[in-house]
Amino acid sequence: MEERGYEISVPEEDEPDKSSSVFYNEDMKTNRDLSIIAARVFLEEVDIEEPRICDALAASGIRGFRYSELGNVYLNDTNPEAIESIEKGLEVNGIKAEVYNEDANVFLSQHRNYLHIIDIDPFGPFTSFLDSTARAASHSSFVGLTATDNAAPAGTYSKVCRRRYASMPLKNSFMHETGLRIYIKAVFENFARFDKEFDPKVCWHEQHYSRVMGRVTESKQRTNNALDKIGYLSFCPKCRWRKLERAGNCPECDSETRVAGPLWTGKIADQRFTSRMLEEMPEDWEDSLELLEHIDSEAEIVTPFYDLHELASVMDIEVPKRDLVIEAIDGKGYPVSRTHFSPTGFRTDAPIEDVKEIIRKHT
Ligand SMILES: C[S@@+](CC[C@H](N)C(=O)[O-])C[C@H]1O[C@@H](n2cnc3c(N)ncnc32)[C@H](O)[C@@H]1O
Missing domain, CATH: 3.40.50.150 (Vaccinia Virus protein VP39)
Incomplete structure (x- = not known):
């Protein structure tokens, strides 16, 4: 091997x-x-x-x-x-x-x-x-x-x-x-x-x-x-x-x-x-590079991550597209990113009421 x-x-x-x-x-x-x-x-x-x-x-x-x-x-x-x-x-x-x-x-x-x-x-x-x-x-x-x-x-x-x-x-x-x-x-x-x-x-x-x-x-x-x-x-x-x-x-x-x-x-x-680390990581180590990019993008946001499916279910609405939600939170000036923990998750320091309002608008 x-x-x-x-x-x-x-x-x-x-x-x-x-x-x-x-x-x-x-x-x-x-x-x-x-x-x-x-x-x-x-x-x-x-x-x-x-x-x-x-x-x-x-x-x-x-x-x-x-x-x-x-x-x-x-x-x-x-x-x-x-x-x-x-x-x-x-x-x-x-x-x-x-x-x-x-x-x-x-x-x-x-x-x-x-x-x-x-x-x-x-x-x-x-x-x-x-x-x-x-x-x-x-x-x-x-x-x-x-x-x-x-x-x-x-x-x-x-x-x-x-x-x-x-x-x-x-x-x-x-x-x-x-x-x-x-x-x-x-x-x-x-x-x-x-x-x-x-x-x-x-x-x-x-x-x-x-x-x-x-x-x-x-x-x-x-x-x-x-x-x-x-x-x-x-x-x-x-x-x-x-x-x-x-x-x-x-x-x-x-x-x-x-x-x-x-x-x-x-x-x-x-x-x-x-x-x-991203500068040092070879481009053809693809899975590792992808994981590191996610870790890097969320590094500055400390609030524990949200699961979009869970929030949509609590709000009793259809699940909106994650990237649209992230874009809209970003547009309001809040720190936001994907998370390496879950493909359906995102991380933000925005107040939860604002997050929910954005999710509602994007279903
Ligand atoms: C998960 S493997 C290590 C894998 C390795 N570091 C790698 O990256 O491939 C755990 C190893 O720890 C050894 N081990 C278990 N208890 C130990 C101990 N108390 N002291 C030293 N080695 C131990 C086992 O024999 C086994 O080879």
Whole structure:
């Protein structure tokens, strides 16, 4: 098998999962594409002579092979068969790397304040690797974490979410955004305990996973300044009003609101950073480019996204064309964009009454 010009030596499988002898999932190519480009942009912004880059749960090693374009690579996995695949892959691709067969927590804890880029890409949640990742992150570094336990912070298993993330989720049309914000909060708070600020640069949700990537800076002051971005989200199940704050009754229809959190209430991407990523992304990485364009276009708007079909159904009207609605909201001078979370969604900071009036006019 090959990915973006690198050969991978693993047994071919229709549906790779936890039980695979060595795990390689082609569907995660987008995750790897965006991760490599984000790391490249970070390294262009900092002055690090020989960056040390680690995939602590490396499996086939493909992510690390791709990171090797950017610096010295450290690949680790507990599975001895993965180590064999990694070593074969390094040889056929002519790459040099340090390879370790340790528990990721042991490996990371033995490399305190040492690594400039850390990638954590486990089966399920990343929570058990958070402490060791914060220990291993250098005073100025970049960290990416994947989570595939999305049903918990998206509200299907609210007790799992409370137990694992100490947050109350909310199951509704924008549950994956709430889930992503709960993940970011977990990462931010964990780094904060080590006096390191985690600043989200590009975070997204697609398919069955969420990804949180951001810059880490050792600074009590910066961490203190960002603490206020941990808060709550309120949602009115009757009129669908939503806001990233803790509200009593709905300010639009006076119904009782539902509250999720604590979670990250700041931006989930930094447009200055994502626009640099767009410049670096090859044009023929089409799916990844499309995803990144959506993330970039919505980066500056913080109100949780709306689902057009849901609003039309609540208003008991036909669903208008999404692009006409977006154009009309834009025409009124409000920030508005599509959203990467859903093909039927859009994101705007416009008041919900204005949004509904526009939708009514365009049915
Ligand atoms: C989802 S795969 C990683 C995929 C890889 N990063 C990629 O991009 O293709 C998860 C890997 O973590 C390894 N793993 C699970 N628990 C681990 C632990 N505690 N320490 C190190 N590796 C572990 C598994 O053997 C498996 O190879």
